[in-house]
Amino acid sequence: LVGLDDLDDGATINITGILENKNSNVNSNDSGNCNNPGEIVITTDSHVITPAFFPDSNIGRLAVSGTVNDLAVMGAEPLALTCAMIVPEGFELSSFEKIVRSMSEAAEEVDVPIITGDTKTVERNGLDSIIINTTGIGIANEVIRDCGLCTGDKIILTGTIGDHGISLLAHREGFELTTDLVSDVAPLWNMLKDVVQIRTIEGKPAISAMKDPTRGGLAGTLNEMAQKSGTGISIEQKDLPIKEAVSSACEMLGIDPLEVANEGKAVICVKAENAEEVLSIIREHEYGKDAAIIGEATEENLGKVLMRTPIGSMRYVDPPTGDLIPRIC
Amino acid sequence: MQTQCRKINVSGVVQGVGFRPFVHHIAIENGLCGYVKNTGNDVEIVSEGKKENIERFLHELQSKRPPLASVDQIRTKVSRVSGFSNFSILDSEQDESARSIIPPDTAICSDCLRDMYDSKDRHFHYPFTSCTNCGPRYSLVSSLPFDRGNTSMDQFPLCTECSLEYKFPSDRRFHAQATCCPECGPVxxxxxxxxxxxxxxxxxxxxxxxxxxxxxxxxxxxxxxxxxxxxxxxxxxxxxxxxxxxxxxxxxxxxxxxxxxxxxxxxxxxxxxxxxxxxxxxxxxxxxxxxxxxxxxxxxxxxxxxxxxxxxxxxxxxxxxxxxxxxxxxxxxxxxxxxxxxxxxxxxxxxxxxxxxxxxNYVIRNRIDDSVIRLINGKKAFIRRSRGFVPERIELPFSIESVIGVGPELNTTVTLAKDNNAYISQYIGNTSHFETAQYHKQVISDLERLTKINPYRWGCDLHPEFNTTRFAQEQGGNRTVFVQHHYAHIVSLMVDNLLPADSRIIGIALDGAGYGEDGTIWGGEVFEATYSGYERVAHLMEQSMPGGDMAAIYPSRMVLGMLHDVLEPEELRELPLYFRHGESERNVVLQQLERNVNLVRTSSFARVLDSAAALLGISHYRSYQGEPAMKLESVARDGVHDLDLPVVCKRGVLDTTSLLYGLYERLDSHDVRDLAYSIEDALAVGVAELAVSAAKKRSIDVIGLSGGVAYNEHITGRICEVVKDSGFEFLTHNRIPCGDGGVSLGQAVVAGYSERRS
Ligand SMILES: [Fe+3]
Ligand SMILES: [Mg+2]
Ligand SMILES: [Zn+2]
Ligand SMILES: [Zn+2]
The missing domain is CATH 3.90.870.10 (DHBP synthase)
Structure with a gap:
């Protein structure tokens, strides 16, 4: 168990050792990669969530998964995490311990140490819940960005959408949804580590872009990718993995499941020739068993996302505005 | 007597309707020389002869005209005599004016029907028989002038016989661009x-x-x-x-x-x-x-x-x-x-x-749906203005710069306008669908080409998420004018009634939804309006829509929203409503209302009608636009007793919760037809009273009604009654749809009016 109080000294990472270890594992026949020492990737994120405990999980697992996933979707193996916690005065010790235990479990799952950390307590009226900042350092052979999407690439979604946001909302507001829906929060590196190595016949990376559809949901993520990459995106509504419980809850509440946050999913854009291979690897993993190819990048409608509805027509998937504005006359 | 010369320009529906042979005919009758020809979209005439003959000719030009032609303007100027020796019909010429337009599609005429049934005529049993007085026009045309070469008929060269008719000035098929026969035409x-x-x-x-x-x-x-x-x-x-x-x-x-x-x-x-x-x-x-x-x-x-x-x-x-x-x-x-x-x-x-x-096997160049008209209290109301009417000119009461109105989202049309002419497009449909949004763009470029209007300002809805709004912004940049939905309805009503530029009216706009200036959804509005702006002087009480549009699709949700504050939880649970996901959905909606999760505020009139339809068990699901309210109207039609529901207006707000609660109280004791009738009646009276009191306070003597709810005969009739009984003039629509098919015109005129003043 990681106790944060033991971690407030500075820590070191033996980059050279890591690189040597890494290069010895790399297949020497892998042409494009021989002399590539890799790139160091660093990311930081502060996590606040109300409530701190939600179905099946808590803010601790979220804080580790969030940062691990930010690294993972850039194609980076997480090497180490740091953690800073700000806790309101009087926060229950047992809750705090649960959170720390969850962090530790999530970190162990992807084999990444939390190497330095800090805890501060602040006055209760300055804060109503715990805040956790995590910084992650990782290494990637080739960094994957969310702007690398090319026309013709297939888009894979690694699992069902909306589980996190809907279960959290139902739990927070006390909605009687009569389902056992739980958050999907999970660190995804183990699921993604093999597919980031896959190459096309020409030896180029098969994955052209990747992103985790957290805040803003799938709609926000796809729009951002289309805009940054300068392509269009078209998806098939019928191919979107979504749990019946989520879609009926969304209908009851009037929420678009495409705009709901996820914490254990990735959107993977992959060269068409490698799409099936990537999909089958993802599906072997427990977090990816519901993965599906949901669409592709298009030459038309640059910067926009279109979805074919079950009745056969197309509609724009707009970037979420945060407001619900009716339009039916 | 001396020979004089006049150069005459005629605009209106003057091409493809036999106008030139008609001119040729009356010129010859009056012994005049000169020519007639189609320019871009006008007809130009040069006539030489005796002064009194020219004057009689000019008179006949207006008084006689062929059945499909309509003359908007005749401009005459004296010109130098060039000594023509006969009167001829010249070929067409390109021009950049924007005053005339090709005629709408027209039903087959009785002459052509006779040809089609005459076993000796070569058009016998030939369904594409047409002449200058009938047949498709707008649907065939790709550009002006309206010549065969610019229509789908260009793939069908005329046979010898058709060609003779086409070239013979006194033939019914003289220059009939779509004429054809089994020998040469489509099959x-x-x-x-x-x-x-x-x-x-x-x-x-x-x-x-x-x-x-x-x-x-x-x-x-x-x-x-x-x-x-x-x-x-x-x-x-x-x-x-x-x-x-x-x-x-x-x-x-x-x-x-x-x-x-x-x-x-x-x-x-x-x-x-x-x-x-x-x-x-x-x-x-x-x-x-x-x-x-x-x-x-x-x-x-x-x-x-x-x-x-x-x-x-x-x-x-x-x-x-x-x-x-x-x-x-x-x-x-x-x-x-x-x-x-x-x-x-x-x-x-x-x-x-x-x-x-x-x-x-001919190409349809311009899609055009059938027009739909309903008589409301003896007055013609366009539910859809398309085949037979589009692209006829709508006269504006004043002149504006070149503008476009791109319409709202559902049932949209577009309008191009310039000077005192406006052209409302055919029905386009629901532009939230990508394919329909593409069609919307197509209609704009087609109509720009046919009217030669190149819009300077772009009028659009205030709703930030409509595809039409986004398109207008892309095209219009800082020349985009955002027009509140119900204000556009009211301006279209003012234009429809040719109210002059400085008019001021009390406008009632009743419909389902329009984005309001305050970010809520409006739909039961009373405005004091001029062409340059409006003030929201009264409206229906704001109600919660649990889950936004879901409350429009499943009106039971709306009922809970409206009655949430006046009924006990057990009573709300016992209301005879329908929820797609059963009782758990009812509970979720009640929790939503309790905890203010995903609610939208609306003053929509149609949502109140929907709620009444749901509470009365008449309709629980909107499978097409207006379904619950239309079914309510059908039930209300057989109602006879007015149950005196409480019409409560406070500070310009009609209390719709009291009305629905009044319905709830009477549910078990009265006939559903009377209940339906009474709520329509009370809503109409309430809104009319709001308008009348605003008109009195502001010393305005004209009150008008627009918006899709105006298709409801009972409601429109009742508002009319109250307004007229109070001594005010009452305006409704006539040439322009009162529903969202008229909004593009309102947008265009507001955009053009703002340009006019600057
Ligand atoms: Fe409307
Ligand atoms: Mg993050
Ligand atoms: Zn005919
Ligand atoms: Zn022929």
Whole structure:
């Protein structure tokens, strides 16, 4: 168990050792990669969530998964995490311990140490819940960005959408949804580590872009990718993995499941020739068993996302505005 | 007496309607020399002769004119005499004016019908027979001037006989751009759903009629697009069509063989009868009569239905050869998408819906749906203004710069305007669908080309998420003018009534939803309005829509929103409502209301009607636009007793919760028809009182009504009554749809008016 109080000294990472270890594992026949020492990737994120405990999980697992996933979707193996916690005065010790235990479990799952950390307590009226900042350092052979999407690439979604946001909302507001829906929060590196190595016949990376559809949901993520990459995106509504419980809850509440946050999913854009291979690897993993190819990048409608509805027509998937504005006359 | 010369410019619907032969004819009669020719979209005449002859000629130009022509303006100037020796018709010429436009599609005329039934005429049994007085126009045209080369008929070179008629000035087919005959024109073919031709020419008609009689669904390519057609008396055929279109309840229009047939299933008064048979041959919404013999699935739970008469040669020939005197005739489209116009696309998209296809082989250049008109208290109201009317000019009461209004989202049209001329496009549809949004762009570029108006300002809705709004912003940049939805309705009403530029009215706008200036959803509004701005002086009480649009689709949600504050939790749980996800959804909605999760505030009038329909058990699901409110209207029509629901207005706000609560209290003790009647009545009276008191306070003597709710005869009639009884003038629509099909015109005029002042 990681106790944060033991971690407030500075820590070191033996980059050279890591690189040597890494290069010895790399297949020497892998042409494009021989002399590539890799790139160091660093990311930081502060996590606040109300409530701190939600179905099946808590803010601790979220804080580790969030940062691990930010690294993972850039194609980076997480090497180490740091953690800073700000806790309101009087926060229950047992809750705090649960959170720390969850962090530790999530970190162990992807084999990444939390190497330095800090805890501060602040006055209760300055804060109503715990805040956790995590910084992650990782290494990637080739960094994957969310702007690398090319026309013709297939888009894979690694699992069902909306589980996190809907279960959290139902739990927070006390909605009687009569389902056992739980958050999907999970660190995804183990699921993604093999597919980031896959190459096309020409030896180029098969994955052209990747992103985790957290805040803003799938709609926000796809729009951002289309805009940054300068392509269009078209998806098939019928191919979107979504749990019946989520879609009926969304209908009851009037929420678009495409705009709901996820914490254990990735959107993977992959060269068409490698799409099936990537999909089958993802599906072997427990977090990816519901993965599906949901669409592709298009030459038309640059910067926009279109979805074919079950009745056969197309509609724009707009970037979420945060407001619900009716339009039916 | 000395010879004089006049150069005359005529604008209006003057091309493709036999206007030049007419000019030629009266010039010769008056002994004048000179010429007539089509310029870009006007007609230019040079006439030389005696002064009094020229004057008589000018008079006849206005008083006589051919049936399809309409003259908007004649400009005359004195010119130098060049000594013409005869009067000739010259070829067309390009020009950049924007005053005239090609005529709308017109039903086959009685002369052409006679040719079509004359076994000695070469047009015998030929469905594409047309002349200068009839036939498709707008649907055929790709650009101006209206010459054969700019129409779909350019693929069909005239045969010798047609060519002679075309060139002979006194022939009915002189310069009839769409004229053709079996020798040289398009042909009909009847195919199965894989496109294999089973019959062609007149045999195609015979096979088609036979199969419709046997219960088949046939997709028929017509003037402006495809119809899906089946026997209107056959329950199984109509239900088949409903199933395959996934249209559970949306009413289908029918086409009846003749007016006598119509009177066998519908009530027709004299005005409706002349509207049905008017030269545009629109769909007219008629009340079903007592011994309604058509399938009850045509317009389920409604007291009325859309009816039209045959307007093309194909329709006439079909009814000559069929046992079924009434056909269902509904636009062929996938839900939310534009009507199909292309044979290949129809064969692929409709293959699971239609059993057979009746096709012709010319290209439909401009899609155009049938127009739909309903008489509301004796006045004509356009539900859809398309075939037969578009692209006729709408006269504006004042002159504006070149502008466009792109319309709202549902039932949208676009309007291009310049000077005192506006052109409202055909019905476009629901632009939230990508394909319809593409069509919307297409209509704009087509209409720009045909009117030669190049818009400077772009008027659009205030709703930030409409595709039309986004498109206007992309195109118009900082020349985009955002126009509040209901203000656009009211301005369209002012223009419709030709109110002059400095007018001030109290405008009532009642509909489903429009984005308001305050970020809530408006829909039951009373404005003090001028062409330069408006003030929101009264409105319906704001209600919660749990889950936004879900409350419009499932009106029971809206009922909970409206009664949440006045009923106990147990009472709310016992309301006789319907929820798609059962009681757990009711609980979720109540929790939403309790905890203020995903609620939207709205003053919509239509949502109150929907709620009443749900509370009364009349309609629980909106499968087509306006369904709950339309079904409520049908039930209310048989109501007789006014139950005096409490009409409470405080500080310009009509308390709709009290009204719905009043309904709730009377649920067990009164007849549903009286309840439906009473809530419509109370809402109408409440809104009218708000308007009257605003008008009094502001010393304004004109009150007008716009918005889709104005299609409700009872509500419109009641508002009219209260307004007139209070001594005010009452305006409704006449030339422009009161629903969202008129919004683009309001947007254009607001955009143009702001330009005019700067
Ligand atoms: Fe409207
Ligand atoms: Mg993050
Ligand atoms: Zn004719
Ligand atoms: Zn011919």
């Amino acid at each position: 009909l073919s009847f195919t199965n759903c894989s496109g294999d031709v089973l019959a062609s020419g007149h045999d195609a008609i015979l096979r088609c009629a036979e199969l419709i009689d046997e219960g088949s669904i046939v997709a028929i390519k017509g003037y402006g697009g495809f119809h899906l057609v089946c026997d209107a008396t056959s329950d199984s055929a109509v239900l088949n069509l409903r199933d395959s279109l996934n249209r559970s309840a949306q009413p289908f229009a029918v086409m009846a063989k003749d007016i006598d047939t119509v009177s066998s299933f519908a009530c027709i008064n004299a005005e409706e009868s002349s509207l049905l048979q008017s030269r545009q041959l629109p769909i007219v919404v008629l009340d079903k009569n007592g011994d309604f013999s058509l399938s009850s699935h045509i317009a389920p739970d409604l007291h009325n239905m859309g009816v039209m008469l045959p307007y093309s040669g194909t329709h006439h020939l079909l009814f000559d050869n069929t046992d079924s005197a009434v056909y269902v005739m509904t636009s062929a489209n996938l839900p939310g998408l534009p009507m199909l116009t292309d044979s290949e696309e129809a064969l692929s998209d409709l293959s699971r819906i239609a059993d057979h296809f009746l096709l012709h």
